[in-house]
Amino acid sequence: QQPVQSPQAVILREGEDAVINCSSSKALYSVHWYRQKHGEAPVFLMILLKGGEQKGHEKISASFNEKKQQSSLYLTASQLSYSGTYFCGTLKTDSWGKLQFGAGTQVVVTP
């Protein structure tokens, strides 16, 4: 079952902040975050694990609320290079290998 991601799109000026949310109705083992630029591969940014462990990108932060099965990705002091489509991917506690992606959030950072 696909996680629900919001907002669908966000436009920022350089230096502004944004939050992207991802939620699931199922118990999750981990939440992945990827960024995909047009015509390119999705690039792994961050993984948040059940129990609070995080692994990922130095300049991007995220949180995972296990009680609510929700994750948020924080884009702080945005740069032009942050533009792209951000996808959350979820792995349920009872599934092995079935990484399911949310619909994506298109982020445009303008000068």
Next chain:
Amino acid sequence: DTEVTQTPKHLVMGMTNKKSLKCEQHMGHRAMYWYKQKAKKPPELMFVYSYEKLSINESVPSRFSPECPNSSLLNLHLHALQPEDSALYLCASSQGKMEGRRYGYTFGSGTRLTVV
């Protein structure tokens, strides 16, 4: 080498053709995946291979036939495709099907397939 390499980058094929997509990784990853991505949509899981064995088939039509000849290579054989199969086909790998839950996936840049 921290890359997943996919060939060809672009492919145009007729509905009666047979073609293959190739994916290669040399990171020692033991799980490999095929995803299909339509324009402005998220990647959709098609197949999962774990230790060279097919582990998950997400009810994909038989005109798509995956193959994992060895731990570094993943193929997707295509036959009698329809125009609606036109999409970006992404390959990904992770340390293992279990470890992928903790360490993330590495994606290739994809093959853009057009069926005419």
